[in-house]
Amino acid sequence: DAKTTQPTSMDCAEGRAANLPCNHSTISGNEYVYWYRQIHSQGPQYIIHGLKNNETNEMASLIITEDRKSSTLILPHATLRDTAVYYCIVRVARNNAGNMLTFGGGTRLMVKP
Amino acid sequence: ETGVTQTPRHLVMGMTNKKSLKCEQHLGHNAMYWYKQSAKKPLELMFVYSLEERVENNSVPSRFSPECPNSSHLFLHLHTLQPEDSALYLCASSQDPRNTIYFGEGSWLTVV
Numbered sequence: 001d002a003k004t005t006q007p008t009s010m011d012c013a014e015g016r017a018a019n020l021p022c023n024h025s026t027i028s029g030n031e032y033v034y035w036y037r038q039i040h041s042q043g044p045q046y047i048i049h050g051l052k053n054n055e056t057n058e059m060a061s062l063i064i065t066e067d068r069k070s071s072t073l074i075l076p077h078a079t080l081r082d083t084a085v086y087y088c089i090v091r092v093a094r095n096n097a098g099n100m101l102t103f104g105g106g107t108r109l110m111v112k113p
Numbered sequence: 114e115t116g117v118t119q120t121p122r123h124l125v126m127g128m129t130n131k132k133s134l135k136c137e138q139h140l141g142h143n144a145m146y147w148y149k150q151s152a153k154k155p156l157e158l159m160f161v162y163s164l165e166e167r168v169e170n171n172s173v174p175s176r177f178s179p180e181c182p183n184s185s186h187l188f189l190h191l192h193t194l195q196p197e198d199s200a201l202y203l204c205a206s207s208q209d210p211r212n213t214i215y216f217g218e219g220s221w222l223t224v225v
Contacts, residue, residue: 042218046214049213
């Protein structure tokens with residue numbers, strides 16, 4: 001699975017949009033971009049995923065560049081409860097073997113009042 | 114509430130003890146996973162089960178023994194662990210190995 005690069009940490013003001021970037025320049029055509037977050041002492045929480053098109057759900061929006069070498073997770077109105085470590089992961093949806101979610105260091109997002 | 118329930122949430126055990134971590138998923142999924150998260154280290158995949166068969170064993174020491182009696186339940190049996198095995202152990206499930214993985218809240222293990 002392709003490696004991802006994320007900033008180590010980011011701050012965001014409460015109520016503002018949080019834009020979390022991720023570089024995945026070696027992504028291949030059949031690899032999806034997944035985002036998870038982990039609030040302290042809890043298990044990772046699935047946020048959103050996409051292949052080529054931009055995606056939106058009740059939690060966030062995912063913007064994938066046309067060349068698919070980078071993406072941005074957008075939390076439209078960040079709250080204090082969005083403070084967490086955000087992981088960007090690229091993976092192939094394998095059919096016959098294990099589902100290799102490979103977590104890196106992620107971005108520590110701090111939402112401030 | 115993610116639909117993946119882990120018990121116990123916290124466990125302290127001695128190096129000579131035998132204990133087990135339990136995971137139950139209520140999502141109708143067919144694949145289940147154990148991950149380990151040590152302090153200041155990324156999550157590490159330990160085991161993968163698909164349709165109750167182990168499909169991945171990521172070079173995990175034999176003192177960790179998984180068991181998947183059915184598609185809804187997954188156990189991690191622990192025996193003669195070391196203090197460095199202290200970590201957050203996370204169970205997860207997915208519809209099948211191709212689909213999105215959902216994690217439980219984790220079991221905090223301390224080996225003394």
